[in-house]
Amino acid sequence: MARGELTxxxxxxxxxxxxxxxxxxxxxxxxxxxxxxxxxxxxYQRVLRHDPADPRxxxxxxxxxxxxxxxxxxxxxxxxxxFFPAEELGHxxxxxxxxxxxxxRNLVPGIEASSGSxxxxxxxxxGVALALQLRGSDRRVFVLIGDGEANEGSVWExxxxxxxxxxxxxTGILIxxxxxxxxxxxxxxxxxxxxxxxTTIDGRDHLAxxxxxxxxxxxxxxxxxxxxxx
Amino acid sequence: MxxxxxxxxxxxxxxxxxxxxPRLVMVLCDISVGLFxxxxxxxxxxxxxxxxxxxxxxSLAAGLALEGLVPVVHSIAPFIVERPFEQIKDDFCYxxxxxxxxxxxxxxxxxxxxxxxQAPGDVPILSTLPGMEVVVPGTPAEFDALFREAYADxxxxxxxxxxxxxxxxxxxxxxxxxxxxxxxxxxVVAVGPMLDRVIKACTGHDxxxxxxTTVRPFDAVGLRSLVGARRAPVLLVEPYYAGTGIxxxxxxxxxxxxxxxAIGVPRRVLSNYxxxxxxxxxxxxxxxxxxxxxxxxxxxxxx
Numbered sequence: 001m002a003r004g005e006l007t008x009x010x011x012x013x014x015x016x017x018x019x020x021x022x023x024x025x026x027x028x029x030x031x032x033x034x035x036x037x038x039x040x041x042x043x044y045q046r047v048l049r050h051d052p053a054d055p056r057x058x059x060x061x062x063x064x065x066x067x068x069x070x071x072x073x074x075x076x077x078x079x080x081x082x083f084f085p086a087e088e089l090g091h092x093x094x095x096x097x098x099x100x101x102x103x104x105r106n107l108v109p110g111i112e113a114s115s116g117s118x119x120x121x122x123x124x125x126x127g128v129a130l131a132l133q134l135r136g137s138d139r140r141v142f143v144l145i146g147d148g149e150a151n152e153g154s155v156w157e158x159x160x161x162x163x164x165x166x167x168x169x170x171t172g173i174l175i176x177x178x179x180x181x182x183x184x185x186x187x188x189x190x191x192x193x194x195x196x197x198x199t200t201i202d203g204r205d206h207l208a209x210x211x212x213x214x215x216x217x218x219x220x221x222x223x224x225x226x227x228x229x230x
Numbered sequence: 231m232x233x234x235x236x237x238x239x240x241x242x243x244x245x246x247x248x249x250x251x252p253r254l255v256m257v258l259c260d261i262s263v264g265l266f267x268x269x270x271x272x273x274x275x276x277x278x279x280x281x282x283x284x285x286x287x288x289s290l291a292a293g294l295a296l297e298g299l300v301p302v303v304h305s306i307a308p309f310i311v312e313r314p315f316e317q318i319k320d321d322f323c324y325x326x327x328x329x330x331x332x333x334x335x336x337x338x339x340x341x342x343x344x345x346x347x348q349a350p351g352d353v354p355i356l357s358t359l360p361g362m363e364v365v366v367p368g369t370p371a372e373f374d375a376l377f378r379e380a381y382a383d384x385x386x387x388x389x390x391x392x393x394x395x396x397x398x399x400x401x402x403x404x405x406x407x408x409x410x411x412x413x414x415x416x417x418v419v420a421v422g423p424m425l426d427r428v429i430k431a432c433t434g435h436d437x438x439x440x441x442x443t444t445v446r447p448f449d450a451v452g453l454r455s456l457v458g459a460r461r462a463p464v465l466l467v468e469p470y471y472a473g474t475g476i477x478x479x480x481x482x483x484x485x486x487x488x489x490x491x492a493i494g495v496p497r498r499v500l501s502n503y504x505x506x507x508x509x510x511x512x513x514x515x516x517x518x519x520x521x522x523x524x525x526x527x528x529x530x531x532x533x
Binding site for chain 1: 276281287291295296298301316321
């Protein structure tokens with residue numbers, strides 16, 4: 001599917017899709033863009049506490065895009081939410097622009113963590129969750145990883161570590177668009193084996209996404225495996 | 231009284247600072263866990279003993295820093311520098327986050343464990359990173375002073391502790407060369423635990439000795455001031471791969487044409503076991519070895 005052929009599963013999503021359809025392509029990461037779009041849009045539209053006027057407000061929930069790939073979907077949603085002017089999307093990947101092929105937290109309002117090299121953002125999110133817990137905050141931490149990214153050893157280090165910690169505020173979202181070179185089998189079962197609460201959903205089903213992202217276990221971190229089928 | 235080791239000093243300094251600075255969080259990877267038991271009891275949640283996963287340790291620490299905390303990650307040098315090098319680069323340097331990395335083991339304190347536990351390349355590779363600070367104390371007391379000065383300065387800072395130490399501590403300051411003595415024939419820059427042997431090697435020679443405990447940022451102004459306009463040669467004595475800091479010295483002295491040489495660990499595979507002292511002896515990193523290099527340098531005709 002091309003980006004111009006996207007149809008909104010929710011009428012409210014149309015402005016973000018229009019923004020996305022009008023931006024420069026990134027062939028390398030277009031599959032990533034299309035695979036994370038629904039999850040990211042539902043997260044910002046229905047779940048994540050955020051304030052575009054104060055992107056680093058203490059009261060926000062945190063969302064880290066660990067894999068960093070396909071960020072134009074995230075940029076379109078952030079622009080649609082008002083984090084920065086939509087006109088900036090026209091400068092995607094440009095030398096003087098601030099919207100790069102992987103997001104930079106020091107350049108783009110609303111980006112929590114710079115990413116792009118796989119396997120970094122997931123453990124970073126655990127650090128963020130531990131820091132919030134230390135100061136008694138009930139804000140949640142969402143982190144998006146990819147199935148290809150799940151080839152990295154640090155993903156499984158983090159799965160092992162976080163599964164043994166009291167981190168109810170941490171929710172992972174693993175986008176499974178079947179790009180992993182190695183068969184991953186039942187991903188949710190693997191996370192359960194590490195002590196997480198894990199569920200598998202249709203990554204295009206907005207109600208399922210919302211329901212899964214709203215759910216929290218009282219003691220354990222959660223992993224939502226979002227299946228993206230062609 | 232027996233002086234504590236730099237490793238023990240690290241634990242006592244950080245434990246003490248944790249009492250006063252609620253931002254300070256220790257991240258351990260199964261190394262030195264016992265040294266932080268008191269801190270863990272006193273500060274629940276601020277001593278994170280996460281297991282043997284150094285890449286995750288560094289990224290996790292970056293997450294702590296994103297929320298305004300001041301993390302300290304600790305392990306043996308190759309495991310805290312070379313294994314998670316990309317995490318230090320991307321998660322700290324590129325994100326412009328402050329944090330601390332305190333290593334033990336230096337170049338070959340764990341000589342008997344073989345090359346996997348040695349890290350003569352730690353300072354060289356960290357020196358490639360923009361914004362990275364590198365501190366090489368020569369005594370436990372110097373670690374204490376330098377850590378207190380730099381740990382919360384907002385930059386990623388590497389503290390390289392060593393089992394080898396100088397006998398006496400100097401009044402060191404972060405980012406400053408300490409002038410031990412002045413002379414006219416040459417300037418010898420001793421890094422961290424190399425100072426005692428450099429002082430011994432220079433006995434009887436009219437040379438300046440500068441003591442360097444902050445490798446990055448290098449005190450270019452201090453060196454330029456010490457060398458002055460004499461154009462006397464400079465010998466850099468480093469406890470890691472030889473020549474690591476040579477570009478800093480040359481850049482500091484430019485445009486003066488000054489002969490600069492470096493002595494340190496040679497860039498070759500070190501497949502011997504034994505002790506650090508035995509490695510030093512084999513590699514010429516002893517007072518006689520340094521003296522021989524100095525005298526050879528002094529014997530060269532000046533341009």
